[in-house]
Amino acid sequence: MRTWQPLGEAALRKLVLAAEAAPSIHNSQPWRFRYHPDTGALTVHSVEERVLPHLDPLGHALHLSIGAALFNLCVAARHLGHEPVVRLLPDPASPHLLASVHMTGHSEAGARAGPDLYAVIPERHTSRVPFDDEPVPGEVLAELVEAAREEDATLHFPEPQEKQRLLALTSEADRRTTMDPDRTEESRRWVHAPDRSGAGMPQEVLGARDTGAHLPMRDFTGLAPGTLPPRRAFERNPTIGLLATRNDHPEDWLRAGMALEHVLLLATAHGLRASLMHQAMEWPDLRWALRDPERGILNAHMLIRMGRADTHPGTPRRPLREVLETGALQERSP
Known part of the structure; x- marks a missing residue:
């Protein structure tokens, strides 16, 4: 039986700040995060007023956007020493609930080869400028x-x-x-x-x-x-x-x-x-x-x-207080 790890305020902030750095259609940021201290779940919800009904009537781009945010959240969780356990569309009766994430205390980050993806989350920006002609290796x-x-x-x-x-x-x-x-x-x-x-x-x-x-x-x-x-x-x-x-x-x-x-x-x-x-x-x-x-x-x-291109300006992000809802948080934090 898995033991879910509670999240403190500092850890929760890092997780959500990483998540909302993801790209989204027209930078609509159609997500809201909710922490449930009683179960240890961090849930990810779509936001009705941030849907683009003409460009995205089926919600395809919305789901892509929230999936990207979810990946960032998982990267941040492993950086903090957790192994995230993700359930997609966990409740058919709640169409705006797109994912739930529980944290264990056993990160596999050390076993994952390759670059530190958490470190580059703030650097990733969509770039609509010309790139140089050098082919990607x-x-x-x-x-x-x-x-x-x-x-x-x-x-x-x-x-x-x-x-x-x-x-x-x-x-x-x-x-x-x-x-x-x-x-x-x-x-x-x-x-x-x-x-x-x-x-x-x-x-x-x-x-x-x-x-x-x-x-x-x-x-x-x-x-x-x-x-x-x-x-x-x-x-x-x-x-x-x-x-x-x-x-x-x-x-x-x-x-x-x-x-x-x-x-x-x-x-x-x-x-x-x-x-x-x-x-x-x-x-x-x-x-x-x-x-x-x-x-x-x-x-x-x-x-x-x-x-490859020069740095391109990034887009702004919504204030944390508008994208994160919490109950009574645990005092301790990784």
């Missing part, structure tokens, strides 16, 4: 593929012809979204100067448009007058990875989010930056077209562009 790509596999997902780096097909589908998604007034208005609402909410995207993080028009960087402003980002020359041969899973249920979406963050943190540890291309996932027929059954790519979740 094959041994690093192999490590990233293995990181996704550890979370029950696959990461595929396509050959040039297939890569162009995937980017063309992403461009078509951008075109459709720009022509959809509900979707463009929804995106614009999340672009604003930093405010007390800590969510959304300041103008300076939106990045640039590709002068060659071969890399479809998302336009969050919907071509609104006076808001168009500048044009810059992007890399001619981008490194693009396609993240996928065999099945396509909400639990698989959460696992894909965990795989995504594992890949992003490992890439950061290797000095890489990444930008995320979710546009084609937001149109069911285009997402279906991303499939490649011969390579086991059945359900696509994200295109990940990687490379």
